[in-house]
Amino acid sequence: MEADIKKGHFIHSIIREDVKNNKNDGKVVTRFPPEPNGFLHIGHAKSICLNFKMAQKFNGTCNLRFDDSNPAKEKQIYIDSIKSTVNWLGFEFNSPLFASDYFDKLYHFAIALINKGKAYVCSLTADEIREYRGTLTQTGNDSPFRKRSVEENLDLFTRMKNGEFDEGEHTLRAKIDMESPNINLRDPIIYRVKKASHPRTGDQWCIYPMYDFTHCISDALEGITHSLCSLEFEDHRPLYDWILDELETPCHPQQIEFARMNINFTVLSKRKLQRLVEDNHVEGWDDPRLPTLEGMKRRGYTPESIRNFCEIIGVSKKGSRIDMGLLESCLRDDLNEKSPRVMGVLKPLKVTIENYPDDTSEELIGKNHPQKEEMGTRTISFSKQIYVEQDDFMEDAPKKFFRLSIGREVRLRYAYLITCKDVIKDESGKVIELICTYDPKTKGGNAPDGRKVKGTIHWVDANDCIDAKVNLYDRLFKDENPEQDKQDLIENLNPDSLEELKSCKLEKHLVNAVPEYVYQFERLGYFCLDSRQASKDHFVFNRTVTLRDAWAKFLKKR
RNA sequence: UGGGGCGUCGUCAAGUGGUAAGACACAGGGUUUUGAUCCCUGCAUUCAGAGGUUCGAGUCCUCUCGCCCCAGCCA
Numbered sequence: 001m002e003a004d005i006k007k008g009h010f011i012h013s014i015i016r017e018d019v020k021n022n023k024n025d026g027k028v029v030t031r032f033p034p035e036p037n038g039f040l041h042i043g044h045a046k047s048i049c050l051n052f053k054m055a056q057k058f059n060g061t062c063n064l065r066f067d068d069s070n071p072a073k074e075k076q077i078y079i080d081s082i083k084s085t086v087n088w089l090g091f092e093f094n095s096p097l098f099a100s101d102y103f104d105k106l107y108h109f110a111i112a113l114i115n116k117g118k119a120y121v122c123s124l125t126a127d128e129i130r131e132y133r134g135t136l137t138q139t140g141n142d143s144p145f146r147k148r149s150v151e152e153n154l155d156l157f158t159r160m161k162n163g164e165f166d167e168g169e170h171t172l173r174a175k176i177d178m179e180s181p182n183i184n185l186r187d188p189i190i191y192r193v194k195k196a197s198h199p200r201t202g203d204q205w206c207i208y209p210m211y212d213f214t215h216c217i218s219d220a221l222e223g224i225t226h227s228l229c230s231l232e233f234e235d236h237r238p239l240y241d242w243i244l245d246e247l248e249t250p251c252h253p254q255q256i257e258f259a260r261m262n263i264n265f266t267v268l269s270k271r272k273l274q275r276l277v278e279d280n281h282v283e284g285w286d287d288p289r290l291p292t293l294e295g296m297k298r299r300g301y302t303p304e305s306i307r308n309f310c311e312i313i314g315v316s317k318k319g320s321r322i323d324m325g326l327l328e329s330c331l332r333d334d335l336n337e338k339s340p341r342v343m344g345v346l347k348p349l350k351v352t353i354e355n356y357p358d359d360t361s362e363e364l365i366g367k368n369h370p371q372k373e374e375m376g377t378r379t380i381s382f383s384k385q386i387y388v389e390q391d392d393f394m395e396d397a398p399k400k401f402f403r404l405s406i407g408r409e410v411r412l413r414y415a416y417l418i419t420c421k422d423v424i425k426d427e428s429g430k431v432i433e434l435i436c437t438y439d440p441k442t443k444g445g446n447a448p449d450g451r452k453v454k455g456t457i458h459w460v461d462a463n464d465c466i467d468a469k470v471n472l473y474d475r476l477f478k479d480e481n482p483e484q485d486k487q488d489l490i491e492n493l494n495p496d497s498l499e500e501l502k503s504c505k506l507e508k509h510l511v512n513a514v515p516e517y518v519y520q521f522e523r524l525g526y527f528c529l530d531s532r533q534a535s536k537d538h539f540v541f542n543r544t545v546t547l548r549d550a551w552a553k554f555l556k557k558r
Numbered sequence: 559u560g561g562g563g564c565g566u567c568g569u570c571a572a573g574u575g576g577u578a579a580g581a582c583a584c585a586g587g588g589u590u591u592u593g594a595u596c597c598c599u600g601c602a603u604u605c606a607g608a609g610g611u612u613c614g615a616g617u618c619c620u621c622u623c624g625c626c627c628c629a630g631c632c633a
Contacts, residue, residue, distance in 0.1 A: 069633085215633085457592090550594085
């Protein structure tokens with residue numbers, strides 16, 4: 001703990017200083033404020049982890065608050081999904097809060113602003129407002145409605161609320177400074193007419209507050225001490241502060257901005273993800289290839305691995321592009337610890353063991369984890385016919401190929417040493433079966449004469465296994481940066497991001513598999529039962545991630 | 559070209575004037591009934607660049623360069 005004192009990212013340091021100086025009575029209250037207009041992705045996980053962990057570290061609380069001030073885009077299904085995803089990630093929150101619960105208060109704050117002469121009803125059209133706002137290099141001009149009296153503003157605003165006007169006819173604007181170099185301060189709109197039904201307030205309102213007005217006040221009402229958001233809101237901070245300075249709110253939270261996460265070979269924006277889903281380039285929001293948290297969950301990602309990843313990447317203000325390999329490394333790290341080992345053959349090649357007795361089988365013992373005795377053992381059936389991986393046989397094998405080839409001996413994991421004697425080919429010359437012999441004295445895998453066998457391969461009993469389909473996933477995009485050189489996202493999709501193997505043979509043990517419970521198929525990778533495609537009599541597994549593969553790397557170099 | 563930010567190893571990222579942590583990746587080597595795991599070893603004389611202050615600068619000052627964000631009645 002002591003060694004921890006100076007560690008941590010800049011936000012951690014700021015909060016630590018604040019607590020030390022007894023700012024906010026030493027309390028820390030944060031919030032994760034998603035808009036319920038889509039599903040959460042790994043980028044949100046960074047914010048979730050940051051907010052919840054900062055609260056945890058300083059014995060504070062973190063609210064889950066839905067920023068639901070735009071009924072045109074928000075839906076109940078997103079609210080439900082977000083809640084369960086935050087829980088899945090491992091964070092507890094008091095009952096979720098909603099900006100819409102503050103609509104009444106927000107309305108009165110708006111009236112207070114009008115009464116102070118700091119807000120006015122503007123009757124310019126959307127186009128006119130844009131023109132009056134000026135550009136990046138030209139200052140804006142005052143709206144002709146800027147000088148309306150408080151009484152008139154009050155009357156108009158009330159009538160906006162009562163539904164007397166159509167959308168776009170009037171807006172409520174903060175009266176700040178049309179000449180500000182910061183465009184956000186050029187009399188920003190804080191209320192607009194929107195005749196849409198809200199998922200939570202129904203048709204109770206026809207005016208809705210804008211983000212800038214809603215967010216800071218919501219934060220203040222909840223007693224948030226540190227309002228953490230992404231970099232693009234840096235320009236909004238003066239507005240955040242202006243509103244809270246003008247109004248009498250319970251407190252004035254501090255907004256602190258940090259950089260969003262980017263990961264190579266994927267995209268992390270709601271709009272782009274939505275396009276992939278809506279144009280059917282993927283199966284849906286929970287497609288295992290997507291960086292959505294629902295997709296990652298279905299793929300087999302563990303909450304621990306995601307949390308750890310968010311911890312490792314840190315928090316800064318630098319725009320970054322994190323290597324997908326780091327995410328995968330965090331995943332393997334966690335899975336290596338807790339996944340039971342099992343055997344499965346993805347591309348089966350039949351092997352007949354000539355000298356093994358017909359019509360018998362035996363039970364062999366396999367460890368569920370090579371380093372963890374406490375994870376126990378299981379029995380694995382063995383008989384005259386087995387399947388091995390096609391890749392584990394090669395006719396003209398290089399010297400370093402420690403697997404099957406005619407005349408070579410390998411170890412069948414937990415079983416026997418076998419030697420390949422012959423191959424059977426079909427008309428096209430393709431190897432369809434191997435004829436091998438086994439050494440009965442090597443049960444378990446060791447030779448009594450002490451001879452060394454370098455290669456160990458996995459296998460399944462052809463007479464006692466389950467058939468399954470396995471989905472092999474690869475990166476969704478071909479390019480590290482899917483939109484490099486303004487390429488279209490879609491053209492950059494990796495056509496091989498999904499490979500479906502339909503005749504896989506898996507160890508019988510897997511009949512007990514349930515979704516999200518990840519197994520390591522030895523020598524291949526980590527896999528879990530698919531929650532959508534699998535059924536009682538149809539096994540479908542998803543490859544969560546491959547194992548690190550030094551052999552593949554070696555081949556690639558040659 | 560107005561305003562706001564950011565530039566430390568291939569990728570993240572510590573560093574808060576005292577002589578460049580760590581992780582991933584990469585390269586070697588060892589152990590191994592998973593070519594997995596694990597374990598060693600190596601990997602920035604240099605912090606976007608140029609000046610300056612200082613006994614001493616990634617950290618302070620000046621200038622230059624590069625990148626990101628902002629002109630929704632979205633959040």
